[in-house]
Amino acid sequence: MYSEKVMDHFNNPRNVGEIENPSGVGTVGNAKCGDIMRMYLDIDENGVIQEARFKTFGCGAAVATSSMATELVKGKTVQQALEVTNKAVMEALDGLPPVKVHCSLLAEEAIHAALWDYAEKNHITIDGLEKPVNDIEEKLEEEEY
């Protein structure tokens, strides 16, 4: 059901772990629905993401999208990181089964949540960054009605 790339990122997740004193950290999802992602970013004085790490509670797709998201934002500027959308994460993983698309949304939200934290800590605004939805699963559930 999963692509080879998803399985590779699930089996050998890149950048698992924490960053001490991160420039930004964000947690999205909720345990009720079975997925939680936490992303840590280390951003230098030029606004370039030097390091990205994650911890995830969730299915194979949730782990793989977290892993891929950290890979995609590393070395990018804050502005470039905003372009790492759920679609970009999915494409980089050679696709996800339809029922797992929400995992890629969660990865995008995790990046945004970490960037939002960074912006707040540094009292800056990042163009195009909106306050992330904390609870993406609930948003999805509501959309079903």
Added chain:
Amino acid sequence: MIYLDNAATTAVEEEVFAAMKPYFCEQYSNPSAIYSFAGKSMKAVDEAREKTARLIGAQPNEIYFTAGGSESDNWAIKAAAEAYKNKGKHIITSTIEHHAVLHTCQYLEKQGYEVTYVDVDENGVIKLDALEAAVRPDTILITVMAANNEIGTIQPLKEIGALARKNNILFHTDAVQAYGHIPLNVDELNIDMLSASGHKFHGPKGIGFLYIRKGVRIGSYIHGGAQERSRRAGTLNTPGIVGMGAAADLAAAKLAENMTKVSELRDYLIQRVLDEVPYSRLNGHPVKRLPGNANFCFRFIEGESLLILLDQQGICASSGSACTSGSLDPSHVLLAIGLPHEIAHGSLRLTLSETTTKEEIDFTVEELKKIVERLRSMSPLYEDFVKGGMNHVQ
């Protein structure tokens, strides 16, 4: 490969397969035909019917062959609702039934029937006082499973049957997980209808039966030819029926022996997991459970990830996590026994058979320990727990 998903399906036993073989290419006749070539097939069907009936103390003419458990459940519930609608339109079931029962009940609710879903306790046993309280003058059917497919809890069928009989209500039980694994007697338990499926006890897939007590007047569900005493149309699945009969015969011969053997190994597995995997719990009744069923929750991790990693070690298992159910909610059974969502997501079901070995269980426990540890090391819930911040953890 280590196969620990015997509640999903079982291997067809060699003896069963051997019994079925002649009915494909050689003795392929339609049993309902008039010539002697057909008579031989009908004789085999009749013998299988006897074997199938004997295991539950039923008469052969009370056994109606179907395509499996789901058909039997649908038939029993929908046809009973139809047949007794003049008496009333109220049905009682439990919150932890298989979807073949639950979705059928929900369908009937849309047709104007009322259904009461009786709660279970923390072990998954139906609350008998609540069941009794749910009985109304217009109650026409009680349908409660014999044993739960996820957590293995065996229901108090005798008490339920007595209650149904006392109130003159039909009693149907979905015995798909129980038939061939634990003793069942339709007279002692006052069962009016019972569903079972061949592939759950080493018979073939695509064959099952509905036991209908003599005198219970429910109509047909599959209309057509006059097979099964005009109650279930369709050419008889001779190889399937013969296979299920052979499997029933083997199960009957070894029922007590297998129960002891399998439940001993199950208890060994349960003990090792609870002792050696931190923050684990057993789901279902500790004693009143199917011999082959073990169901655990491991906190801070999610079931699908666990299954994928077990699969990579050659271990076949199952889970009640949302990801395996195809929805955002974890198993309705785990929620019904009172588990919070986040714990229910980390469930693992291991179901043993007579051929499961201690070596296989030991290997599984060792791999499980490593996998749980690995998943916890990347879990933000575990991180919060270790750091003492319990914001996501109950």
